[in-house]
Amino acid sequence: MSLQEVVDSAVEGKADRLLLVNRWKGEPGEIRLQHLKDGKSHLVYPVIFLRSVKLRREYDVRERFVAEAITSGKRKIDIDFARPLANFFELPLLSDRDAFCSFHVAENHSKKLAVNLTSPAATREVGPGFVVRHLAWHERRPERYESHES
Numbered sequence: 001m002s003l004q005e006v007v008d009s010a011v012e013g014k015a016d017r018l019l020l021v022n023r024w025k026g027e028p029g030e031i032r033l034q035h036l037k038d039g040k041s042h043l044v045y046p047v048i049f050l051r052s053v054k055l056r057r058e059y060d061v062r063e064r065f066v067a068e069a070i071t072s073g074k075r076k077i078d079i080d081f082a083r084p085l086a087n088f089f090e091l092p093l094l095s096d097r098d099a100f101c102s103f104h105v106a107e108n109h110s111k112k113l114a115v116n117l118t119s120p121a122a123t124r125e126v127g128p129g130f131v132v133r134h135l136a137w138h139e140r141r142p143e144r145y146e147s148h149e150s
Contacts, residue, residue, distance in 0.1 A: 003020075003041075006018065006020070007034075007036065007039070007040070007041045008039070010036055011036055011039050015036060016035065016036055016037075017033070017034060017035050017036060017044075017088065018033075018034040018036060018041060019031065019032075019033055019034075020032045020033075020034065024050075027050075027053070028050050028053045028130075029049065029050055030047060030048060030049050030050060031047070031048040031050065031130075032047055032048075033084075033088045035088075043139075044084060044088055045084065045136065045137050045138060045139075046081070046084065046135035046136055046137045047135070047136040048130075048132060048135060049132070049133040049134050049135070049136065050130050050131070050132065050133055051112060051130075051131040051132060051133040052130065052131045053128070053129075053130045053131075054116075054127060054128060054129045054130070055127060055128050056117075056126070056127035056128045057127075058127060059125060059126055059127035061126045061127065063126070065101040065117055065119050065126050066101060067089070067091060067101050067102055067103045067117060068091070068092075068099040068100055068101055068102060068121075069086075069091050069092045069093070069094045069099040069102045069103075069121060070082050070085050070086040070089070070091050070092070070093050070094070070102060070103050070104075070105065071093075071094050071095070071096075071097065071099070071102040071103070071104045071105070071118070071121050071122040072093070072095075072104070072105040072106060073104075073105065073106030073107055075106075075107065077113060078105050078106050078107070078113070081105050081113065081115075081132075081135065082105040085103065085105065085115070089103075091103070094121070097120060097121045097122045097123060098121065099120075099121040100119060100120060100121065101117065101118065101119040101120075101121060101126070102117075102118055102119075102121035102122060103115055103116070103117055103118075104116050104117075104118040104121065104122045106122070108131060110131075112131050112132065113131070113132040113135075114129060114130065114131045114132065115129060115130055115132070116128075116129030116130075117129060
């Protein structure tokens with residue numbers, strides 16, 4: 001299915017946004033968030049390049065959870081990344097842990113930026129989750145990267 005067919009199908013189903021996971025070498029490689037308006041998709045930054053993904057079935061948890069909020073660590077990058085996620089998913093961005101279940105954005109044990117579904121909020125990982133390789137905050141402009149000969 002082409003990207004346009006996916007967009008058309010989502011618009012037909014009255015969706016207003018898409019979360020696309022693209023593969024890289026057979027594994028999830030990037031996440032693109034897109035708003036749908038007037039039958040067209042509009043990319044929401046940042047584009048998320050993935051280091052690793054852990055599925056819900058890989059956690060030792062039987063219950064199912066639904067995020068009520070986005071929570072974040074205290075670092076600037078945690079908050080800067082959590083804000084567009086909260087806007088895209090239309091979830092409140094909370095600094096406290098009052099929600100039952102949240103997507104928590106913070107540094108993991110390997111000192112890498114990670115997003116995990118947690119319950120209670122920001123406490124116990126219940127999955128799914130992913131570790132970020134890097135974030136693309138804007139469109140790459142080729143003219144800025146061309147070599148200039150003197």
